[in-house]
Amino acid sequence: MTTDDTAAAPTVHAIDEIVAKPGEGKALLDDYLARYAPGARARGMVLEQILVSPPMWLDDQSNTLVFRWSLAGAGAWWQMRFVGGNDPDVAAWWADADARAVSRRRYFASDPADVERHCDV
Amino acid sequence: MYKLTRLVTLTDSASVSALADEIRVLAAAHSAYRQLVAPTHAGSHFGGDLLAHFSFDAEVQCSDFDAALAPLLATPAVASVDGVSYQSGSGGRSDPGLANGVYRVLLLSVDEGTDPALVAHFEAETRMMPHYITAIRNWQLSRADDAIGARRWTHVWEQEYADAGGLMGPYMMHPYHWARIDRWFDPECPDRIVDARLCHSFCAMEASVL
Numbered sequence: 151m152t153t154d155d156t157a158a159a160p161t162v163h164a165i166d167e168i169v170a171k172p173g174e175g176k177a178l179l180d181d182y183l184a185r186y187a188p189g190a191r192a193r194g195m196v197l198e199q200i201l202v203s204p205p206m207w208l209d210d211q212s213n214t215l216v217f218r219w220s221l222a223g224a225g226a227w228w229q230m231r232f233v234g235g236n237d238p239d240v241a242a243w244w245a246d247a248d249a250r251a252v253s254r255r256r257y258f259a260s261d262p263a264d265v266e267r268h269c270d271v
Numbered sequence: 272m273y274k275l276t277r278l279v280t281l282t283d284s285a286s287v288s289a290l291a292d293e294i295r296v297l298a299a300a301h302s303a304y305r306q307l308v309a310p311t312h313a314g315s316h317f318g319g320d321l322l323a324h325f326s327f328d329a330e331v332q333c334s335d336f337d338a339a340l341a342p343l344l345a346t347p348a349v350a351s352v353d354g355v356s357y358q359s360g361s362g363g364r365s366d367p368g369l370a371n372g373v374y375r376v377l378l379l380s381v382d383e384g385t386d387p388a389l390v391a392h393f394e395a396e397t398r399m400m401p402h403y404i405t406a407i408r409n410w411q412l413s414r415a416d417d418a419i420g421a422r423r424w425t426h427v428w429e430q431e432y433a434d435a436g437g438l439m440g441p442y443m444m445h446p447y448h449w450a451r452i453d454r455w456f457d458p459e460c461p462d463r464i465v466d467a468r469l470c471h472s473f474c475a476m477e478a479s480v481l
Binding site: 228241248 | 440441443444445446449453457458467
């Protein structure tokens with residue numbers, strides 16, 4: 151456990167990085183926000199940032215979409231994980247998104263200053 | 272070492288003690304090298320009411336015991352059984368003398384057809400959990416030879432802790448678990464290779480069985 155139990159749990163960042171199929175970037179972004187984001191918010195995720203690379207919509211090449219979410223600590227992460235991992239609508243969304251993507255990554259990160267607290271369990 | 276694990280769900284959990292006694296006697300008669308037969312702790316998930324775990328020196332002893340045990344687990348008192356038989360995989364023991372601790376087993380099923388290199392990668396990362404999460408005192412990761420129950424269980428991930436707090440706290444909350452290993456299990460992650468149905472079962476143990 152942390153040495154200061156009164157302190158807020160260190161923030162966890164969940165990052166989705168999706169390389170869209172050529173010409174699919176804008177539509178995939180719109181669908182992510184319409185179909186995935188509301189449920190994610192209900193699972194405690196806060197959408198902090200969206201990035202599009204390159205910063206233009208390509209019709210013959212791939213755009214890369216990056217979504218950075220935050221969660222209020224590892225406990226909130228597990229809550230998100232248990233609910234999302236058992237929701238067939240979430241699974242259906244990712245199956246659809248993967249069919250429209252060249253590749254996808256999801257990873258979890260923190261501010262370097264929070265590493266020690268994350269590991270102090 | 273040849274091992275057998277059965278997670279037994281009963282139609283009436285009040286009969287746990289009587290069934291456990293019968294199984295212990297049977298295991299002793301079959302010269303089990305080690306045995307752990309105990310009611311599961313609350314918080315187990317698809318982990319049964321009774322956890323029964325046995326080690327034998329020889330494969331034939333293990334299979335003979337399996338055959339003798341089967342009728343005991345085929346009565347109307349038993350609602351379902353998940354289980355595996357397996358040869359001990361790689362493991363480690365930082366506290367071989369651990370007493371009055373907690374034994375935990377996870378049965379998992381890797382998708383059929385998964386690239387063997389990915390399976391090896393998953394196994395290698397899992398074997399590193401005790402390096403980062405020191406609450407794991409003793410451990411073993413094995414591939415199942417035979418499986419029964421809700422899934423075609425492919426792997427057996429066993430750990431021992433000083434107490435349940437080690438499992439519920441450090442094991443669950445360390446970032447090596449949720450930010451590294453869990454992607455193999457998470458349906459939202461493209462790296463997922465493990466079926467969402469798991470058997471997570473833990474119980475009290477008097478002495479280490481790993």
